[in-house]
Amino acid sequence: MNAVEWYFVLAALLFCIGAYGVLARRNLIIVVMSLELMLNAVNLALVAVANFVPAAAGRGTLFVLFVITIAAAEVTVGLAIIIANYRNRRTVQADEYHDMKG
Amino acid sequence: MELIVALIPLLPFAGFVITLLLGKWVLGKRADVIPVLMATASWVLSMYVFVRVVADPEYVFDWNAFTWISSGALETTWGFYIDPLAAIMLLVVGTIGMVVHYYSIGYMKGDEGYYRFFAYLNLFMFAMFILVMANNYLLMFLAWEGVGLCSYLLIGFWFRKKSASQAGKKAFLVNRVGDFGFMLGMLLMFLTFGSLQFTEVFADVGAAGPAALLGICLLLFTGAVGKSAQFPLHVWLPDAMEGPTPVSALIHAATMVNAGVYMVARSYPLYIDSHTAMYVVMGVGTFTAIYAALIALTQNDIKRVIAYSTVSSLGFMFMALGSGAWVAGIFYLLTHGFFKGLLFLGSGAVIHAMSGQQDMRFMGGLRRKLPITYWTMMVGALAMVGIFPFAGFWAKDEIIGFEFTHHLYYIWVVGLITAFITGIYMFRLMFMTFHGQNRSSPGVQEHIHESRPIMTVPLIILAIPAALAGVLAGWPPESGWIHRFLHPVFFDIESEPFGIVAFILLLVSLVIGAAGITVAWYLYLQRPELPGRLAARFPRAYGASLNKFYMDEIYEAAVIRPVIGFAGWLWTFVDTRVIDGAVNGLAWLWGRFGRLLRPLQTGRAQSYALGILVGVVVLIVVFRIVEG
Numbered sequence: 001m002n003a004v005e006w007y008f009v010l011a012a013l014l015f016c017i018g019a020y021g022v023l024a025r026r027n028l029i030i031v032v033m034s035l036e037l038m039l040n041a042v043n044l045a046l047v048a049v050a051n052f053v054p055a056a057a058g059r060g061t062l063f064v065l066f067v068i069t070i071a072a073a074e075v076t077v078g079l080a081i082i083i084a085n086y087r088n089r090r091t092v093q094a095d096e097y098h099d100m101k102g
Numbered sequence: 103m104e105l106i107v108a109l110i111p112l113l114p115f116a117g118f119v120i121t122l123l124l125g126k127w128v129l130g131k132r133a134d135v136i137p138v139l140m141a142t143a144s145w146v147l148s149m150y151v152f153v154r155v156v157a158d159p160e161y162v163f164d165w166n167a168f169t170w171i172s173s174g175a176l177e178t179t180w181g182f183y184i185d186p187l188a189a190i191m192l193l194v195v196g197t198i199g200m201v202v203h204y205y206s207i208g209y210m211k212g213d214e215g216y217y218r219f220f221a222y223l224n225l226f227m228f229a230m231f232i233l234v235m236a237n238n239y240l241l242m243f244l245a246w247e248g249v250g251l252c253s254y255l256l257i258g259f260w261f262r263k264k265s266a267s268q269a270g271k272k273a274f275l276v277n278r279v280g281d282f283g284f285m286l287g288m289l290l291m292f293l294t295f296g297s298l299q300f301t302e303v304f305a306d307v308g309a310a311g312p313a314a315l316l317g318i319c320l321l322l323f324t325g326a327v328g329k330s331a332q333f334p335l336h337v338w339l340p341d342a343m344e345g346p347t348p349v350s351a352l353i354h355a356a357t358m359v360n361a362g363v364y365m366v367a368r369s370y371p372l373y374i375d376s377h378t379a380m381y382v383v384m385g386v387g388t389f390t391a392i393y394a395a396l397i398a399l400t401q402n403d404i405k406r407v408i409a410y411s412t413v414s415s416l417g418f419m420f421m422a423l424g425s426g427a428w429v430a431g432i433f434y435l436l437t438h439g440f441f442k443g444l445l446f447l448g449s450g451a452v453i454h455a456m457s458g459q460q461d462m463r464f465m466g467g468l469r470r471k472l473p474i475t476y477w478t479m480m481v482g483a484l485a486m487v488g489i490f491p492f493a494g495f496w497a498k499d500e501i502i503g504f505e506f507t508h509h510l511y512y513i514w515v516v517g518l519i520t521a522f523i524t525g526i527y528m529f530r531l532m533f534m535t536f537h538g539q540n541r542s543s544p545g546v547q548e549h550i551h552e553s554r555p556i557m558t559v560p561l562i563i564l565a566i567p568a569a570l571a572g573v574l575a576g577w578p579p580e581s582g583w584i585h586r587f588l589h590p591v592f593f594d595i596e597s598e599p600f601g602i603v604a605f606i607l608l609l610v611s612l613v614i615g616a617a618g619i620t621v622a623w624y625l626y627l628q629r630p631e632l633p634g635r636l637a638a639r640f641p642r643a644y645g646a647s648l649n650k651f652y653m654d655e656i657y658e659a660a661v662i663r664p665v666i667g668f669a670g671w672l673w674t675f676v677d678t679r680v681i682d683g684a685v686n687g688l689a690w691l692w693g694r695f696g697r698l699l700r701p702l703q704t705g706r707a708q709s710y711a712l713g714i715l716v717g718v719v720v721l722i723v724v725f726r727i728v729e730g
Binding site: 031099101 | 704708713
């Protein structure tokens with residue numbers, strides 16, 4: 001197995017853990033944390049490609065920087081929404097927000 | 103000549119437009135001036151045309167003013183055709199139309215719809231002139247509908263009165279049944295001959311098969327049955343008496359109801375080749391003649407008696423046309439127009455004098471107070487019964503005599519019986535109205551007075567032709583002036599010399615008519631208690647006649663109820679069940695479908711996220727497979 005593939009396997013594992021956290025956990029803080037995990041899994045894959053594939057050198061790191069920046073902003077907004085919601089509903093449990101049920 | 107022919111209908115039309123637009127606010131009480139002037143001018147012009155044709159009966163005027171409809175093979179024009187038959191109709195329509203206009207000035211005085219009345223009268227004159235002068239069936243039909251519209255408007259003239267507006271609707275609807283036949287007849291005619299122009303159709307009669315010809319004739323006759331109030335479409339005419347009396351005189355006695363007779367006479371070349379159709383015309387006419395006479399016997403409304411006598415007279419005309427006495431039929435139309443118009447105008451004067459009372463049971467003894475009305479109506483009644491030497495005598499006896507000499511003995515007998523009954527009911531009307539003691543309330547009696555000259559002069563004017571038209575046009579019997587005059591129209595008819603048989607027949611029908619009058623005199627003047635006893639003795643017969651042989655009830659049961667029932671079924675079943683059901687059912691179906699999908703909308707963000715993930719995975723797998 002190629003060296004880069006080990007990175008992919010790790011990235012995939014991290015992504016799956018993150019996805020599981022987003023889908024299964026009820027606490028919104030943990031959901032946001034899991035989301036970060038998914039983003040970072042992608043970051044890991046991108047950095048690995050940048051390092052091992054000559055044609056992608058430079059461009060992979062550039063993407064990663066973008067993702068990190070946007071992730072920071074996203075977390076800020078996400079946490080702010082969670083806090084605002086907590087003030088209204090006194091809960092951060094995702095399954096208690098189901099006002100849009102059909 | 104073109105200009106004159108064009109002006110005859112156009113003048114009244116102009117009068118109609120002006121009076122209708124300006125009548126209410128500008129003309130007011132003077133709204134009569136223009137229409138009366140127009141009617142008078144049209145009369146002068148139509149008399150000119152009449153005299154022109156009299157001078158030369160072979161003269162035929164056929165003028166296509168302009169093309170009206172041009173569609174494929176159908177080429178229809180506004181065209182005018184003047185021959186002796188049209189000239190006679192012009193004489194009747196023009197003269198009686200003008201007289202009625204003058205009479206209306208007095209009769210309608212002070213009515214709130216004064217201007218409207220004259221506008222409609224002029225519109226009627228326009229349509230009627232077009233009808234008698236048209237040179238093709240389609241234009242004739244247009245005018246036919248036009249006079250029907252005017253009839254509707256004028257019957258329902260006092261539209262605030264429920265019965266009047268109902269009668270107008272009834273006239274319109276019943277006429278539609280006949281008009282539908284007329285339309286189908288025109289359609290069949292166009293299919294057969296490829297034209298609707300009189301000259302082209304009549305020149306081509308030989309080319310049509312007997313079945314097509316019979317169909318055309320019978321369908322056209324259906325139209326005539328509606329317009330000329332023949333059984334079984336006669337029910338509208340008696341109800342049409344709800345309209346003002348001048349209207350009854352003009353439209354429902356002297357002119358419009360003759361349109362059917364005129365149309366059949368105009369289609370003479372078609373009918374003469376279809377003997378079955380002529381038998382039908384004769385049968386319907388004969389039955390209507392005696393049927394309506396029997397009803398007239400017991401009616402108490404003075405206008406209804408005259409209305410049924412009109413139906414009976416029109417039946418007589420169809421009987422004449424159908425049996426082949428074409429000239430006599432038109433002769434009767436001519437004289438009938440005058441004396442029936444006279445009788446109606448006279449009855450209008452009586453109603454006027456009686457403060458609107460129309461029931462003869464409350465009249466009586468008006469002879470001394472209304473001398474002019476009495477004597478002119480007496481002329482009309484004698485003409486109607488057919489007493490020598492008044493107008494009706496010549497025409498009616500010619501018809502009845504014709505039936506005998508042409509071996510139509512059943513028709514002859516029925517004709518004689520009808521003449522006998524005519525004598526009874528006509529003089530029942532005269533005696534109940536003008537003789538004996540007045541039976542109205544003292545308040546009404548105080549107001550009984552002779553009408554103003556504007557109403558009595560028209561009576562006198564009409565009394566002249568009612569008395570003399572017969573002898574002028576009909577002497578000597580069977581070959582008088584009118585026979586020579588109409589010969590170019592009814593080209594196949596040979597007039598016969600007046601022989602001893604004809605003279606005896608003439609005496610017989612004269613005696614029969616006089617016998618009718620005598621019976622009326624005995625029943626209503628000598629023994630006034632007798633009619634009541636007879637009615638009590640034969641309640642069935644009396645009730646049948648009084649209730650018009652339950653014709654309205656039969657229509658109610660056979661047509662109106664089923665139609666209303668069917669409409670109700672359409673409403674309660676087809677509309678509310680089928681149509682509403684389909685629409686509501688569709689909505690219900692979508693509702694059910696939506697409820698089925700509703701659980702997918704959980705409102706939980708995480709379940710949507712799962713959906714997105716599954717979607718992505720599926721897409722990846724699919725792309726892998728597709729891309730290989």
